[in-house]
Amino acid sequence: MRLLTMLSPSSYAFRTMEETLSPFISLASIGWNSIQSADYSFDVSKRSDPGHIIFQLTLSGEGRIRIDERSHKLPAGSGFLIKVPSSFHYYYEQDSAEPWEFIWMNLKGQDAHLFCERLVSSQAPIIHLHSQAEPLQQFWKIYREISNEGLRDSRRISVLVYEWVLAMAAYEKDKSLSTNRMNPTILLAEKFMSENYEKGLTLEEIAGYAGVSKHYLCRLFQKHSELAPMEYLRRRRIEAAASSLRNTDWSIHKLAQQCGFDSVSYFGKIFRSYFNMSPSEYRNKELEFPYKNIYFD
Incomplete structure (x- = not known):
């Protein structure tokens, strides 16, 4: 990656004079490191920075993390997002074949905890990022501006960290829905419903167009999609x-x-269940922020 040729491993820590925990995310430290010693071992329950959130991702080599007395490997592209304490x-295994090269960010602030709890509840602590993933690109943007551009402004750094948080949240959501997007049966059913919503479609017709039974289609949507077929319609x-x-x-009829x-x-x-008002009320209501179209995700 060309970006990495312009950077070099290092670490940077940031301190503030305020003693109280800010509600906003701030960066306590960031770094890029390579270690090959069993001395690198952190029992997170005993770390000296309670209230912080640790993000760490392997670039090469392999580390380990112990979860519920079971050791998990952390090869390239994998890492973790954990709260302290x-x-x-997490640790380096002495008999590993090569050094453990990794990047990390140490975050603090109440928003950091909210983000971690939301992500960890369904995905973590182990996370996976491919080499072109947006959160990884955002990390290198932060690291480059600090190491090469001399960025020290805590507010600007926090803005960049929030961008990383949003990229991470979007990436994890995209991963959870990727099987939906790649499943040809669901894609076919969704396309058919989007193009024929004005017709009195039945579940049997939708499933028939997709080439499966209605029961199988419902199971597919339940497994891979956030919506049932008829809710999508x-x-x-x-x-x-x-x-x-x-x-x-047009008249309402x-x-x-x-x-x-x-x-x-x-x-x-049905309309009232979405908008808390009747179709006529919606048509006649003066909106503070007018718009002609609305979309439901």
């Missing part, structure tokens, strides 16, 4: 209805039909 123990219909309410003068709802009363009930 906690019951983990409802959201596309509601999006179309909200746009039509703002951009056409015609609009409901055009957006795939088989009755006005059912349309009104």
Whole structure:
């Protein structure tokens, strides 16, 4: 990677005069290191920086982390995100074939804890990042500005760290949904629903178009998607209805039909569940921040 040829391993620590824990994320230290000694061993329950969050990722070689009395290898592209104190123990194995090269960030602040708890609850403490992953690129941006550009402003550094946090959160979400995006059956079903939401589609028709049974389609969505098939269809219909309410003068009855709802009363009930108001109220309401289209993720 060209970026790495412009950088060299080092470490940087930052201290503030404030004694109280800020709600905002700040950077306590950042570094790039290579070790080959069994002296490198951290029992996280005994670290001297309680209240901090540690991110560490292997670049080459291999480290270890002990979780619930079981040792896990940390080869290139893998690492961890842990709170201090906690019951983990990470270390270098003396008989490893090569040095353990890694990068790290030590974060503090209440927001750092909230981020860690949210990510760790489903993914961690072990995390995986490929070489072109956005969080890894963002890390090198922070490291470069500190080591090469002489960045010392704590506020600017915090902005960069927040960008890393957002990149990490987005990366983990994308990973969790990647099987959905790559599953041809789900992609086919979603495309069919998006292009035919105005029709009175049934689950059987959707599954038939995708070439599977309705029960198998539901199992696929349950395993790989955040939405059930019919909820995905409802959201596309509601999006179309909200746009039509703002951009056409269709009657509510015609609009409901055009957006795939088989009755006005059912349309009104579903619409209210999304917007907490009736279709007519939505059409006539003066919005503080007007928009013509709305999308549900």
